[in-house]
Amino acid sequence: MNENIVVGVDIGTTKVCAVVAAEDELDRVNILGVGVAPSDGLNRGVVVNIDRTVNAVRSAIEEAERAAGVEVRSVIVGIAGDHVQSFQSRGVVTIRSGEITQNDVQRLLEDTMHVAMPADREILHVIPQEFIVDGQDGVADPVGMSGVRLEANVHIITGLVSAAKNIYRCIEKSGFEVADIVLEPLASSFSCLHDDEKEVGVALIDIGGGTTDIAVFEDNTIRHTAVIAVAGNKVTDDIRKGLGVMRDQAEQLKRQFGTALVDFADETEQIEIPGIGGRPEKTIGRDTLAQVIQPRLEEILEIAAIEIKRSGYARHLGVGCVLTGGGALIPGTADLAAEVLGMEARIGRPMGLSGGLVEEVSDPKYSTGVGLVLYGMRPEVIGGSTLSEDIDQHRNGERVSGETLVNRIATRMKSWFDEL
Template identity: 60%
Template structure:
């Protein structure tokens, strides 16, 4: 079982989570959650490392807790990457098939994916993921696995996700300084999608909105593949800052009342009993009205959702999302967030809870704050065979070929 264990490390702006899991031997396709580690994080800003030492300490604390709970010595992790430096765009490529009988091989697909990556990028930016959306053989589109087909000309439409080299290097450096090996680096909304979306939702069209502490991550899916990604540099920490400034209280107090008493949608307030906070420095207790608190929270949450709405429209798939929007991440836990999202986005909305496990710490892990960590574990187990380089498809509907992120990261560090 030790060889099958995977660890997801979600390094966020407000928290670091380490999830230890393994396949459940009694339930094929399900996970056994062995350990969960969580520590505060204050070494990142909007998903980007700004203090190496603080981030290393947060990683060490989360990993130590996960090790103690699971009884597993953690030496390697799959880590998430986010931040408003992330950019994405569409690309196309084309190759000729010249082998006998014009049968398409995996090597042809490899060449084609490499061709799609021949795009001009600034020197400080590198490709993180190349996600095939469809292949076109002799003009026939809608093909997801062209290997074995006959044809003379093959094209591919792909979604390319890029990030700043330095941002990725600093994450890598922090993990290494915590005495851990990086198995893989995965875009966080892509990871979260493994944990909270099912194939049916991805088939008919769905947008995943992960409201974290430092960033809000968006991923749009249709026909079981990713169509658009975006990272919004406003999230839960901004809401906490608004409460702190607006009500003149401490950051810890602001975070606590946001989680326990906050409403993102004022009409959702059921009980308007006042919130009593201890006074600072021996001063009298502070009494706060829930509606006043909501008046501080709602505008910022509306801003996040309005930017997300613009990104969904920019994707060109706003009319194709039959499954609507799935909210996840810690920000989705603010009461009334789903109600506000329905009003702002004008489509069905639900809260996405991580799923896909049947043993271990099941009850503890069923929380949106763990969506990325669980998804990183799922990604690692799905792509564990490093000898077979497969595309970052979001389902088994089709496979292509790309250079693994693991090898790309080694190249980045060779450039230092």
């Protein structure tokens, strides 16, 4: 396999999406292949049926392989679910030599990880917020500076060990290797947000099928992450129960006729709903469907607003919020978000791509898949090297077990201050 080819796999609650991309000599990213398979082996972002998930992963990657004409061996996979939690931590080390080196930064980041953690949880990412040298704060990169005391504030993202292992097992059983595990809202942010948005302050809200992922950025640094378990599937369930239709029909109605705001729906437009069990068809107004969709989307956005407030950065979001994910495809979602959150809102689509199947992936539902690929090509966006390099050093011809992989995620912290 060409070294510059990267494969991202977004294992979602409703679909598995595989994206194959390559980087040319001018550092342009070309999308070579995309594969999508319906997924029903997950519940709220967590694997609940290994076999179904394996089948979906395999068919999505095979479809992407056929489109790209390459053979895939290792993939970068996303992790989400309401088990993901994040918190701030602080560490301090003393500098004996008087000059701060890369090793000192490494020691400091390892020190910040010494936090009381339940046995069933594992650190996924450690992202430095700022460094403090001898009480002088606001240091972006302390290497080379003189000092005797080095401190850091870091953002630590944790997840359930079992959830990470199950994702790993699904990929391994499909016949591929895991190069890296990345938090999904972090991945989506790489493909949907402009650098200047991250600097001024922005909240990313990724409305998927089973989970809604939130990431808050300011000063080019991720400040808060959260995953909530209310998303697009709840909207579909409301339509199913409210209108008395099958789940597939509810999903089709949502996609074809759904609007997020009742005001946007045409009262005169009628929708035919097939009858169940031999009953006759019935017709409803399009505004009736919007009356079912709007309250649930409002609830999702209100919970997102609570999370943004909890981050403490609600007043710092100069450019408002960016909505992405399949749930953001319902017309009027951005207007509803602007109303509920009281800030500017836009729909985020993958960007930063140069060639290949750009048209095919410029859709909010591919944000995470494209983001995983962009991260794989430039892991320094949150600093450091990808996990695959660590695995290659430790493998020596053997396959790395899920246990080792999850432990390795905790140690994948080399030069993570680069992002600042």
